[in-house]
Amino acid sequence: MSKISQLQTYRKHLEERHTRLIEKSKExxxxxxxxxxxxxxxxxxxxxxxxxxxxxxxxxVT
Structure with missing residues (x-):
C-alpha cells in the first residue's frame, strides 16, 4: 500500500469518526x-x- 493511499484511508477513517462524534454530541x-x-x-x-x-x-499529491 502506497503512502498516498494510506493517507487517504486514514483521512476517510478520521472523517467518519469525526462525523459520528458530532452526531453523538448533538444527541x-x-x-x-x-x-x-x-x-x-x-x-x-x-x-x-x-x-x-x-x-x-x-x-x-502536488
Missing amino acids: YRFEDESKSDFAAYKAMKIMSKLDKVKYLDREF
Missing part, C-alpha cells in the same frame, strides 16, 4: 451535557489530526 446535548462536551472535545481533537493529514495529503 446528548439535552440528555447529558458532560457526555456532549466530551464528544465535542474528542471531535475537535480528531479535526486537528484531520487537518494535519489533509496537509500531508496535499504535499504528496
Whole structure:
C-alpha cells in the first residue's frame, strides 16, 4: 500500500469518526451535557489530526 493511499484511508477513517462524534454530541446535548462536551472535545481533537493529514495529503499529491 502506497503512502498516498494510506493517507487517504486514514483521512476517510478520521472523517467518519469525526462525523459520528458530532452526531453523538448533538444527541446528548439535552440528555447529558458532560457526555456532549466530551464528544465535542474528542471531535475537535480528531479535526486537528484531520487537518494535519489533509496537509500531508496535499504535499504528496502536488
